[in-house]
Amino acid sequence: MYTLNQLKDFLLKAAYDTSDFSLYSFAQYMFIETDKIEWLETALSLVIGPFCFVDGAYSIGLFHARQLLAREYSIQNLEQLLFFHDLPEKLINQDEALEIADRILKFDSSNQLALKIIRNR
Numbered sequence: 001m002y003t004l005n006q007l008k009d010f011l012l013k014a015a016y017d018t019s020d021f022s023l024y025s026f027a028q029y030m031f032i033e034t035d036k037i038e039w040l041e042t043a044l045s046l047v048i049g050p051f052c053f054v055d056g057a058y059s060i061g062l063f064h065a066r067q068l069l070a071r072e073y074s075i076q077n078l079e080q081l082l083f084f085h086d087l088p089e090k091l092i093n094q095d096e097a098l099e100i101a102d103r104i105l106k107f108d109s110s111n112q113l114a115l116k117i118i119r120n121r
Contacts, residue, residue, distance in 0.1 A: 004038040011042060015050035024051055037071055040064060048083065058084065062091045078104050079113050094121070 002010070015023045024046045031039035044064040047057040062084045069077040081100050085092035092100070097117050104114035 004036065008038065008042045008045065012045060012049060015046055019050065021051060021054065037068065040068055040071070044068065044080070058087055058089065058091055075104055075107050075111065079111075082113055082117060085117070 011023050011027060014020065024043060027039050027043040027046055030036070031043060044061055047054070047064065048061040051057050052061075062081075065077070065080045065084065069081065078100050081092060082097060084090075085094075085097040085100075098121065101114035101117035104111050105118070108114070
């Protein structure tokens with residue numbers, strides 16, 4: 001038996017080694033079947049990591065990041081959204097990035113990522 005973290009690590013390693021997109025489909029399937037947030041996190045990790053070269057992968061990743069935030073409101077999930085602002089294609093615009101940074105700073109006034117966004121207005 002594997003833990004979910006071990007399965008996530010296995011899927012990520014296999015994806016980097018093989019570029020087999022069915023690994024992403026498996027993570028999506030498991031999320032749909034189990035409704036466990038860990039599978040959604042795995043799907044997100046796959047599309048912004050080993051499958052980032054696939055056209056539209058970052059857009060799918062942003063969709064998953066928004067799903068994660070809707071299910072679990074946390075600083076980590078808010079920070080995950082800011083990843084999409086740092087991309088060359090800026091899937092999160094400056095106004096939304098500033099709003100997210102403000103939300104993060106309400107919980108953690110010393111958060112470096114949020115402060116960087118505010119400073120770079």
